[in-house]
Amino acid sequence: MSGRVALTFDDGPDPVWTPRVMDALADAGARATFFVVAPLAGRYPGLLRRMVGEGHEVAFHCNRHARHDRMTAAEIQADAREGLEILDTLGHRVHDWRAPWGVVTGDTARVAEGLGLRLVGWTADSEDWRGGPVDEMVGGLAQVMEAGAVVLMHDAVGPGALRDGCGRTVDLVAPLVSMARSRDLTPVPLGGMPGRLPVRNPGNVAGV
Numbered sequence: 264m265s266g267r268v269a270l271t272f273d274d275g276p277d278p279v280w281t282p283r284v285m286d287a288l289a290d291a292g293a294r295a296t297f298f299v300v301a302p303l304a305g306r307y308p309g310l311l312r313r314m315v316g317e318g319h320e321v322a323f324h325c326n327r328h329a330r331h332d333r334m335t336a337a338e339i340q341a342d343a344r345e346g347l348e349i350l351d352t353l354g355h356r357v358h359d360w361r362a363p364w365g366v367v368t369g370d371t372a373r374v375a376e377g378l379g380l381r382l383v384g385w386t387a388d389s390e391d392w393r394g395g396p397v398d399e400m401v402g403g404l405a406q407v408m409e410a411g412a413v414v415l416m417h418d419a420v421g422p423g424a425l426r427d428g429c430g431r432t433v434d435l436v437a438p439l440v441s442m443a444r445s446r447d448l449t450p451v452p453l454g455g456m457p458g459r460l461p462v463r464n465p466g467n468v469a470g471v
């Protein structure tokens with residue numbers, strides 16, 4: 264049975280790792296979605312232009328990388344507004360929002376609705392932030408790679424990560440795309456995903 268899956272990358276853009284992730288996606292002929300940290304986007308606007316130019320989607324991660332369950336509704340609202348304003352100034356209208364660590368509260372949902380953003384979590388966690396071997400990440404993802412899967416990866420070293428670079432995420436792209444294709448699954452940006460998507464971290468607890 265054919266289907267679609269989404270490859271997603273959080274915490275960038277990063278001047279070293281984001282271009283290498285995009286190179287790997289280009290080599291694999293796959294398109295993805297990048298949930299960006301707005302101030303980093305403001306610092307590296309060329310990386311967002313390249314994302315769009317290569318058919319990827321830019322989506323919103325955060326302005327400040329903080330847990331929503333430790334923020335007031337007003338703080339969540341202010342963070343999203345400030346972040347969206349930065350992206351808007353750069354010429355990017357975003358539709359999807361992944362909260363930091365995928366931690367979503369009732370306030371997050373209300374702010375998202377007010378701003379016209381769709382909250383998107385994931386179904387398949389690469390746990391790439393641990394810095395483990397590529398074959399273990401592929402093996403773990405193989406258990407949950409099915410139509411509608413949303414795969415979480417990181418194109419930057421975010422808060423709490425146990426690794427000092429994203430080389431293994433770069434190396435994960437090719438085998439992950441071939442594993443998906445061997446199951447007749449096509450990687451598409453989130454805008455091309457049919458049906459309902461998860462809105463949060465499956466456990467709604469902080470990993471990284």
Ligand SMILES: [Zn+2]
Pocket residue numbers: 273274324328363364421471
């Ligand atoms: Zn993050």
